[in-house]
Amino acid sequence: MDHHLDDIDRKIMQFLQHNARMTVSQISKEIAMSQPSVKERMIKLEEKSIISGYSAVFQLRELNRGTTTFILIKTEQCQKLVDFCEEAKEVTDLYRISGEYNYLIKVQTASIEELAEFQDSLSKLGPSKSHISMKNILENRVLL
Amino acid sequence: MDHHLDDIDRKIMQFLQHNARMTVSQISKEIAMSQPSVKERMIKLEEKSIISGYSAVFQLRELNRGTTTFILIKTEQCQKLVDFCEEAKEVTDLYRISGEYNYLIKVQTASIEELAEFQDSLSKLGPSKSHISMKNILENRVLL
DNA sequence: GTTGAAAAAACAGAGGA
């Protein structure tokens, strides 16, 4: 369980977090370690699933998905809700949560109008409460 | 505003979303287009900021941050809250939201005990309501 | 952990349909 990452691992991860397309030799120059050693560490981090992948990050505004909203919903049709969210392109995140509501949905829509349409189609599954984001201050940040 | 992405752009983006470290030539083989053309499209997508970057994805469980919680908070000390969240390593996301509460915070802690400590340090800024995730069903998904 | 060297692969740029 304790994978005892050292400072070098953390540095490599930081570089890859900042730019996943950095080459091994670029990283090796930055941290003053030989290229084969950097490569070996990366492979180990991937094998241990500490690094689970590499992904392109998109500007959602440019994809007409610039409006972020969180919807809390209380439903008894759990499987139906999950299926619905998996199908819906607006849904980026879905969590089963504790408390009065049992799911939290994060949706990205082109506009508030489009959000309203989404809410309509969701309403048949149970009562919900929406929180529109007026500013995304921090997103998907992992400090190492 | 209309960047009229075509199917080839979308395919390139899908491959990079799935694995940001794919080489240009790997992508070019997958979509049966020459390497220079794929590269040129990637550069344009980056220049237009449709692709805003590439990032390593970490398994938070392995980093002792496996517990996901959403905290709604109502505060009048906005700047203080933002500063606090920016400093806190547990905070991965922060949104200014509409409604009764004015901020939504996503936190990743090692355990529920650690969450309690975080809540304690937050309590001085205003009343809050937490929703612990029992299952992260979808995360950070962008369908193209 | 390092260096070094050879083979394979990927990349960058020019020129043209």
Add this chain to the structure above:
DNA sequence: TCCTCTGTTTTTTCAAC
């Protein structure tokens, strides 16, 4: 915008230390 062609750079995989 896309292609092919070519030279250069980078990566990979060894080995030996």
